[in-house]
Amino acid sequence: MTALLTGTDRTLGRPHITGVLTRHGGALDADLVVDAAGRNSPVSKMLTDVGAPRPVDDHADIGFRLYTRYFRSTDGTLPTQAAWPLDHHDSVSTITVPGDSDTWALSLAVSGRDQLLRALRRESAGQRAAALYPNVAHWATTGEPITGVLAMSGTESRIRRFVRDGQPVATGLVSVGDAWAATNPQFGLGMAMSMVHAAILRDLVRTTGPGEPEKLALAFDEATHATLAPIHQGLAAWDRHRLAQIDGEISGIPYEPEDPDWNFRQFLEAAKLRDPEILRAMGEVASTLATPDEALAPPGLPERVVRLGTGAPHHPEPGPSRAELLEAIAS
Ligand SMILES: Cc1cc2nc3c(=O)[nH]c(=O)nc-3n(C[C@H](O)[C@H](O)[C@H](O)COP(=O)(O)OP(=O)(O)OC[C@H]3O[C@@H](n4cnc5c(N)ncnc54)[C@H](O)[C@@H]3O)c2cc1C
Structure with missing residues (x-):
């Protein structure tokens, strides 16, 4: 039209x-x-x-930039599914996306402001970066790549x-x-x-x-x-916090806002793989089957999130520091 x-x-x-x-x-x-x-x-x-x-x-005004590479199985073997498809690390989030016809994609999401991580556009740098994240490294080594690294912004x-x-x-x-x-x-x-x-x-x-x-x-x-x-508002608020958190990771000044919603989300990240009921609640919200209030309604569940999340590292899943990542992709 x-x-x-x-x-x-x-x-x-x-x-x-x-x-x-x-x-x-x-x-x-x-x-x-x-x-x-x-x-x-x-x-x-x-x-x-x-x-x-x-x-x-x-x-x-600013969003994330995604570096994505697609792969295909050569013998029917598919990479073992990650426990959760989205992990957050120092400056980078990893996303594993299963596809049809024995294909899959691995994305690295960075801040649109992050000039140094533009190097991830190079295939060799992207492969070296992926190898540093144990939860998803095999997604870049199983099968064969069927694309180069595809950069996407404007999200x-x-x-x-x-x-x-x-x-x-x-x-x-x-x-x-x-x-x-x-x-x-x-x-x-x-x-x-x-x-x-x-x-x-x-x-x-x-x-x-x-x-x-x-x-x-x-x-x-x-x-x-x-x-x-x-x-939408909840996701947009998460975006603002995450981009500010990455800014802090780039500058070395920790981002520690007094926002209870953001801090609770951080606790959830740390707690989700340590309590099956919390994981199920996150899955229901992530699939729009329940609102956060509905998913967290079971008595004692929010308290368990806080207990498991308190004192946990900001990025609970294993991965490199920003300095280690930059060193690996520069070589
Ligand atoms: C990288 C990426 C990954 C994503 N991954 C997921 C995911 O894993 N799960 C998920 O749920 N969502 C995902 N999304 C979001 C999802 O793709 C969109 O929310 C969804 O496609 C929106 O559907 P839609 O029908 O509103 O718009 P679209 O799917 O964008 O369809 C719009 C259509 O309108 C057509 N069009 C545009 N202008 C005109 C015109 N003037 N005349 C006629 N036709 C026109 C376009 O060609 C297009 O076909 C992802 C998005 C991106 C960018």
């Missing part, structure tokens, strides 16, 4: 969207246009082109809001999934959140159809912000 089509306004001063124009010049009429055009959806610009106020777009957290001053910026159109909000891909939550979002819209149009476009737009905004926005 290249542009939005409009009809008679249904809310004073706000355009009513009645369809889209395709790049071949065809017009597609619709009772409701659903923008599912992903993280870089052009719909905000298209809305202003038809006279709508610009949706509120809140995005982080900043962002959220758009389509209601301004109590009114929808337009009627006849809603945005779902990443077009509404995109999260740090390290957590692998985007698809689950997008599916929940689509289900919210499905449920809503059963009771409030496109015939009531302003009511539908406001109700969808409200349901979205009651259900999914807290997850």
Whole structure:
């Protein structure tokens, strides 16, 4: 789609969207246009082109950079699954992602500000770095690489809001999934959140159809912000803390904020592989099967997290210091 089509306004001063124009010049009429055009959806610009106020777009200035290499088994052997797919270390997080057709990926996630770790783009440096993390080293030595190291940035957290001053910026159109909000891909939550979002819209149009476009737009905004926005905010807060923690690891000044949520997350990292009930609770949150409050509801569970996490190292999984990593990838 290249542009939005409009009809008679249904809310004073706000355009009513009645369809889209395709790049071949065809017009597609619709009772409701659903923008599912992903993280870089052009719909905000298209809305202003038809006279709508610009949706509120809140995005982080800096994000993470991912260095990813894909591998394939040569004999059907797959690397042993890591106990948890995401580990955090001094300046680096490791992510192990199983794929189909006997393939898998190993990613190293660093701060977008970290100039020295740009060396991880080189295949030899990436392999030497991976070898330093015992939990995942075998993910880079089993099978054969089928790509070089692929660098990816532009993964900043962002959220758009389509209601301004109590009114929808337009009627006849809603945005779902990443077009509404995109999260740090390290957590692998985007698809689950997008599916929940689509289900919210499905449920809503059963009771409030496109015939009531302003009511539908406001109700969808409200349901979205009651259900999914807290997850997005939690992940965005984690991003800010983690990037600041990495800044501290680069500068050598420890990052020790007085934020109970962040400190509890640190305790969880240390406790998750030492208590099966805590691990299950984290798995439920990571799969959007439960909210953090629901997952931590069993009596005594939060106290166990604090007990196991107190005094534990910031990065409980084995791995190199930043200095050791830099030395290894420089050689
Ligand atoms: C590196 C990385 C790893 C990830 N890993 C995971 C994971 O492990 N688990 C997980 O749950 N999520 C993961 N995610 C997030 C997940 O990919 C997204 O949350 C999910 O794809 C969002 O779905 P969507 O349908 O909203 O958007 P998308 O999947 O981005 O789809 C948008 C579609 O719209 C199309 N489009 C764009 N503009 C136009 C236009 N003008 N006209 C017509 N079509 C258009 C695009 O071509 C695309 O096909 C990851 C993301 C990244 C970047």
